[in-house]
Amino acid sequence: MAAGSDRRMILRGLAFTLALLGTPLYAGLGDELPGDARAQVIEFKDLNGWAEDDHDAALSVFIDTCIDLDEPLWAPLCALAQQQSSGRAFFELFFRPVLIENGTDSLFTAYYEPEIRGSRQQSEIYRYPVYRKPAGIPSGQSWHTRREIEEGGVLIDRGLEIAWVADPVDLQFLQIQGSGRIRLPDGSAIRLGYAGNNGHPFKSLGNELVRRGVYNPHQVSQSVIRNWVRRNPVDGHDLLMSNASFVFFRELRRMPKHKGPLGAMNRSITAHRSVAIDPKYTPLGAPVWLEKAGKEPFNRLMVAQDTGSRVKGAQRADIFWGTGGEAGQLAGEIRDGGRMLVLFPIQRAYALEAED
Known part of the structure; x- marks a missing residue:
């Protein structure tokens, strides 16, 4: 916990902010929960392992995206976050944990940033193009399928190739991860960010x-899928085409190597x-x-800084x-239960509980 002087500093900053705003600091933060959701406020002392975590590390990540929140009344809270010296004191002073449930089981998985071999030039080794998003894709509608893009050549000769890679x-x-790095023959890398998709479900x-x-379900992993496709090139190609969803990328030229x-929220994740x-x-x-x-419990x-098409439900999370x-x-081995608050x-926490 922060020393008494740290607490007093934060509280003085809060009082000054309230005076400037002339309104309650937490008024209006967050929309109402969906009708199928239930909220329960939990005390920090009832969180398993709360005292042992590195709250300062979490605060640093929180600050990275806090300034980008659309709700204007987050601004003073974010300003206070940058001025204090104890992450644990900050979160315990101004927040309450809320358990939100919607009747579905908890499921926690993980994702990662792939790094694969590729080249700026097409060759016999690097044959599979990584595409930018073409102009003219209708928003909210289905466009060409993966098979039509990869077999039908609808994007050939349009200058949309960012690079070519060796393994389909x-x-x-x-594409499933939505971002990644292409390691070039000279050792440098291209950073890729998500640019859109063709509108078909994954x-x-x-x-x-x-x-x-x-x-069987317990036997499947990324390495198993990769090896099966290599052993069965014809059926393997058909398997890859069975996923009609296709993702387009943009090149991130100014991304530091050490950043995720x-x-x-268009900020690096950790x-x-x-x-x-x-x-x-x-x-978010x-x-x-x-x-x-x-x-491995x-x-x-953590900080909610990302979303995903397969991440649905109050107790569903995908860990970077x-x-x-x-x-x-x-990441591929993680598929666990638990709880998220x-x-x-x-x-706002007590208002959500009262809404039930």
């Missing part, structure tokens, strides 16, 4: 292999501290407390695990 499975995994390659009777990929959530239940930018069960304060093959392998400003 790695390319599709890159279809899991692993689930398709299970549906075809090739594997961009999340939904391994083991950033999480993708369903914004229907959890506001909010701190969240995650208690992950499973083989942990309790950690890092960059590269090792991070990808570890959203840290809301105090007044």
Whole structure:
């Protein structure tokens, strides 16, 4: 906890901010929860492992995107965050954990930033193009399918290629993750960010292999899918085409090498501290407390800085695990239960509970 002087400094800053605003600091923060959701305020002392976490690390991540929140009344809270010296004191003074549930089981998975081999030039080795988003794709409507794009050549000779890569499975995994790095022959890298998609729903390659009777659910992983496609080139190509969804990228030329990929808030995310959530239940930018069960359980304060098409539900979260093959392998093994709590400003937290 912060020393008494730290607390007094924060409270003086809060009083000054309130005087400037002339309104309650927490009024109006966050929309009402969906009708299927239930909210319960939980005390910090009832969070498993709260006292042992690195709250300062979480505060640093929170500050990275706090300034980008649309709600103007977050501004004074963000300003206070940058002025204090104890992350734990800050969160305990101004927030309360809220358990939000909508009747579905909790599920925590993980994702990563792929790094795959590629080149700026097409060759016999690097044959599979990574595309920019073409102009003219209708918003909210389905465009050409993956098969039509890759087999029909609808994007050929339009100058949309960012690079070419060596492995079509790695390319599709890159699209599934929505961002990544292409490692060039000279050792440099291209950073890629999500630019859009063709409007078709995502279809899991692993689930398709299970549906075809090739594997049981517990046997499927990225390495298993990759090796199966290599052993079965014809059926493997058909498997890849079964996912009609296709993702386009943009090149991120000014991204520092040590920074993570961009999340939904257009800011770099941080391994083991950033999480993708369903914004229907959890506001983007909010701190969240995650208690992950499973083989390698942990309790950690994270920040909701990303979203995902497969991340749906009040107790659904996708943890950013890092960059590269090792991070990808570890991320693929995570599929656990537990509980997630959203840290809301105090007044908003109790207002959500009262809405029930």
